[in-house]
Amino acid sequence: MGLREVIEADLGETLEGDFALPVVLIAPDGTVDSVTGQILYDTLVEDPEDGSQQIVHKPVVTVRRTSLARVPEAGEDWAVQIPTVPDATASTVTYKLERPSEDGGSIGFIRLYLMKAAQS
Amino acid sequence: MTMKFREIKTAIETVLSNAAGSNYRVVGYQTQADSAIENLDGLRSVQVFYDRGEMNKSGGSLPGPFKHDMMFRLELVVAKDTKGDLATLNSSDSTDSQRATALATFQKAAKLADDALDELIDLVFQAIQDARRIDFDLADPIANRWVSDIQKNEPSERGELVILTASMILTCSANEAVSGETAQNVDAGGTVQPTTIDVDLIVNDDTNEGKAGVEQENPAP
Numbered sequence: 001m002g003l004r005e006v007i008e009a010d011l012g013e014t015l016e017g018d019f020a021l022p023v024v025l026i027a028p029d030g031t032v033d034s035v036t037g038q039i040l041y042d043t044l045v046e047d048p049e050d051g052s053q054q055i056v057h058k059p060v061v062t063v064r065r066t067s068l069a070r071v072p073e074a075g076e077d078w079a080v081q082i083p084t085v086p087d088a089t090a091s092t093v094t095y096k097l098e099r100p101s102e103d104g105g106s107i108g109f110i111r112l113y114l115m116k117a118a119q120s
Numbered sequence: 121m122t123m124k125f126r127e128i129k130t131a132i133e134t135v136l137s138n139a140a141g142s143n144y145r146v147v148g149y150q151t152q153a154d155s156a157i158e159n160l161d162g163l164r165s166v167q168v169f170y171d172r173g174e175m176n177k178s179g180g181s182l183p184g185p186f187k188h189d190m191m192f193r194l195e196l197v198v199a200k201d202t203k204g205d206l207a208t209l210n211s212s213d214s215t216d217s218q219r220a221t222a223l224a225t226f227q228k229a230a231k232l233a234d235d236a237l238d239e240l241i242d243l244v245f246q247a248i249q250d251a252r253r254i255d256f257d258l259a260d261p262i263a264n265r266w267v268s269d270i271q272k273n274e275p276s277e278r279g280e281l282v283i284l285t286a287s288m289i290l291t292c293s294a295n296e297a298v299s300g301e302t303a304q305n306v307d308a309g310g311t312v313q314p315t316t317i318d319v320d321l322i323v324n325d326d327t328n329e330g331k332a333g334v335e336q337e338n339p340a341p
Contacts, residue, residue, distance in 0.1 A: 026219055028220060028293060030215070079223055081209075095280070096226055098277075114280060116231060116279075117226070118203050119203070119204075119207060
């Protein structure tokens with residue numbers, strides 16, 4: 001087994017192990033895919049105006065590509081349901097997918113950046 | 121006596137507040153930026169700054185008044201989330217085609233923010249340029265009141281929201297005056313003391329001296 005295969009196999013533990021949280025993806029065709037993954041609820045960003053570090057509430061979901069029925073692509077309309085807090089039994093909230101990031105594609109994961117959604 | 125630009129700044133804030141209703145809010149000076157959630161939907165904000173002033177020497181004289189061409193900057197901020205049919209997405213009874221339709225009809229946050237900012241610019245411009253408030257309800261006249269520039273900035277992501285800002289430049293002129301008031305007399309402990317004036321008062325004993333119509337004894341030749 002090559003190094004990439006070993007790393008991909010490890011995702012079963014790092015992303016889908018004991019600390020995994022439930023993630024529901026709704027594809028553009030309306031199909032629903034329930035998986036598990038890692039969720040970071042807050043993100044450290046740099047303010048472009050003054051360079052200061054800020055913590056913003058912006059959930060980022062990391063999931064294993066091989067666990068997905070279909071991999072989100074840029075420009076597609078997806079929705080993602082995650083727990084409101086880092087607890088698998090908590091109530092869920094639905095976000096709109098802002099963009100997927102393929103920067104981990106070569107070793108088997110994909111990051112999903114989410115946008116707050118409200119009822120129209 | 122305060123300088124006129126400070127009165128005008130407060131008057132602009134009052135005019136905007138009176139016209140705000142539930143459409144926006146007028147905020148005072150802040151030492152740090154609002155978070156995006158504080159500007160969401162009806163919480164969008166307008167902030168008034170005195171930006172710069174110019175006093176041409178040819179427009180006044182040393183005793184005053186001083187013609188003050190002033191520039192105010194109005195900062196407008198809106199934040200938006202995406203909006204769509206969440207109820208359909210969240211319902212377990214929805215079919216795939218219903219969810220697909222709900223996803224396809226979501227409104228993008230950047231578009232909503234752009235529309236909301238356009239509306240906010242409209243509301244603020246109408247309030248500021250209203251001819252009925254030509255002097256911003258102040259007693260003294262304000263000349264050359266004019267919104268000279270409107271600048272929209274690029275949308276930026278702040279967490280899970282999109283934030284969009286604009287600035288509006290308002291110019292006007294007014295006469296400043298210098299009161300000539302003396303500074304307060306503060307002692308070393310910081311207590312304000314009454315101002316004292318030391319005057320040597322000379323009182324002559326002879327109250328009739330130098331007065332007209334008073335007989336004087338001429339000295340013997």
